[in-house]
Amino acid sequence: MTSNEAGTHGAVLADPPPPGEAPLVELRGAGKSYGNIRALHGVDLAVHPAKVTCVLGDNGAGKSTLIKIVSGLHQHTEGEFLVDGQPVRFSTPREALDRGIATVYQDLATVPLMPVWRNFFLGSEMTKGPWPVRRLDIARMKATADRELRNMGIVLDDLEQPIGTLSGGQRQCVAIARAVYFGARVLILDEPTAALGVKQSGVVLKYVAAARDRGLGVIFITHNPHHAYMVGDHFSVLRLGTLELSAPRSEVGLEELTNHMAGGAELAALKHELAQVRGVDTGGLPGGDDLTAPAGD
Numbered sequence: 001m002t003s004n005e006a007g008t009h010g011a012v013l014a015d016p017p018p019p020g021e022a023p024l025v026e027l028r029g030a031g032k033s034y035g036n037i038r039a040l041h042g043v044d045l046a047v048h049p050a051k052v053t054c055v056l057g058d059n060g061a062g063k064s065t066l067i068k069i070v071s072g073l074h075q076h077t078e079g080e081f082l083v084d085g086q087p088v089r090f091s092t093p094r095e096a097l098d099r100g101i102a103t104v105y106q107d108l109a110t111v112p113l114m115p116v117w118r119n120f121f122l123g124s125e126m127t128k129g130p131w132p133v134r135r136l137d138i139a140r141m142k143a144t145a146d147r148e149l150r151n152m153g154i155v156l157d158d159l160e161q162p163i164g165t166l167s168g169g170q171r172q173c174v175a176i177a178r179a180v181y182f183g184a185r186v187l188i189l190d191e192p193t194a195a196l197g198v199k200q201s202g203v204v205l206k207y208v209a210a211a212r213d214r215g216l217g218v219i220f221i222t223h224n225p226h227h228a229y230m231v232g233d234h235f236s237v238l239r240l241g242t243l244e245l246s247a248p249r250s251e252v253g254l255e256e257l258t259n260h261m262a263g264g265a266e267l268a269a270l271k272h273e274l275a276q277v278r279g280v281d282t283g284g285l286p287g288g289d290d291l292t293a294p295a296g297d
């Protein structure tokens with residue numbers, strides 16, 4: 001893996017291609033079947049530098065299947081998958097990583113009892129000295145992790161503390177900074193805020209924005225239209241494996257997004273049901289009254 005220090009990706013990050021050039025990652029009519037189960041079908045998606053593409057959808061909508069294709073875990077069974085305009089078919093996540101596509105999974109692959117700096121370099125440790133007396137370059141790893149985290153605006157008191165003692169949000173942030181440092185051009189975040197409270201989610205969203213500002217194309221998977229709308233430039237809503245909505249921020253508002261997410265009609269039905277329950281105030285819920293079907297409501 002190349003680091004930013006080596007400058008391999010520096011030029012790419014500092015100098016994004018002008019509009020109209022090939023997206024970093026693109027899916028055209030892509031789909032995936034697991035045997036008889038068609039998990040994903042006819043999906044178009046484009047990821048551009050310095051933009052956040054949000055992929056929303058309910059449980060089983062196909063979000064994970066989509067990112068598994070892009071991250072090299074699974075192969076698509078229909079349509080096209082392009083990186084920098086070239087059709088690709090990755091056999092392993094390593095191949096995706098080599099093209100600068102990094103994925104931060106929700107169950108982060110960290111070693112809880114190891115210090116933060118050690119986790120930052122896990123699997124890509126810096127070494128010094130010639131073989132066979134090669135050893136870990138601890139001082140350089142600590143200094144680099146410290147600098148990189150600060151560059152992303154992440155300030156931790158002590159990088160010696162076991163990563164397991166950090167909050168879930170902080171761990172996500174370290175993982176994001178790590179991906180940025182190791183030269184990611186495309187960062188995939190699989191529901192990074194799903195298990196977090198409001199404040200912690202805010203912190204993670206801040207670093208999603210920081211990664212975007214560093215020039216990365218971000219694919220942000222979430223259930224939460226509010227989180228998506230805080231950072232998103234483009235919104236793709238999956239429903240039963242197909243794209244229900246694909247729209248730039250300028251063409252979709254938060255309420256419409258929420259409606260799509262919940263499935264407007266279903267949400268309206270739910271609102272109608274909730275309205276029958278004493279003590280539940282449905283007034284502020286999206287899904288307008290016009291949708292609240294039967295008369296007599």
Ligand SMILES: Nc1ncnc2c1ncn2[C@@H]1O[C@H](COP(=O)(O)OP(=O)(O)OP(=O)(O)O)[C@@H](O)[C@H]1O
Pocket residue numbers: 034037038039057058059060061062063064065066
């Ligand atoms: N390995 C697999 N084998 C068979 N079916 C699968 C496999 N992986 C996913 N599916 C099916 O594909 C569909 C989409 O699943 P996927 O995990 O992509 O949804 P998701 O949007 O990520 O859902 P969630 O929000 O619950 O994570 C589901 O119906 C699921 O049961």
Ligand SMILES: [Mg+2]
Pocket residue numbers: 063064065
């Ligand atoms: Mg999933």
